[in-house]
Amino acid sequence: MSKVTPATRALAAAGVAFTVHTYDYDPDAESIGLQAAAALGEDPARVLKTLMALVDGKPVCVVAPSDQEVSMKKLAAAASGKSAQMMKPPEAERVTGYKVGGISPFGQRKPVRTVIEQSALAHDLVYLNGGQRGLQVRLKPTDVRDVLKAAVADVLA
DSSP states (O other), X not given: OOSOOHHHHHHHHTTOOOEEEEOOOOTTOSOHHHHHHHHHTOOTTTBXXXXXXXETTEEEEEEEETTSOBOHHHHHHHTTOSOEEEOXXXXXXXXXXXXXXXXXXXXXXXXOEXXXXXXXXXXXXXXXXXXXXXXXXXXXXXXXXXXXTOEEEOOBO
16 A cells, blocks of 8 residues: 555645544445544544535545534535535545545545534544545544645534
């Protein structure tokens, strides 16, 4: 497995301090984020999932704790929209340039509006997908917010 991905290149280019962590990816896991947290021996609240949604038909990236559900109503409001829905996997792969299970908010094909769940900022360090199945990056949540120019909001169901 290569530890250099568009995500790690984007973080390095932004001058962000991060570490790379690998784990055995289980394609049959019910929740990729929860499986990653278990494999890394980390609290699921610190392992953030990257979801791709459509708000009023426009792509939005959502970063939230892997053990929580995102409210589409709250997401739409956070992105100044009327309605939100999850993006279908093939469309998420096309928009981001990553495979489902390896979608990172960093280094996507085209930058999209990003919303980070406010509770994620309570941790010193968090994990996010590093742009490949079985690859996580660990960094400060404030760096996630700053690099992605993310809106911070309560988007949990």
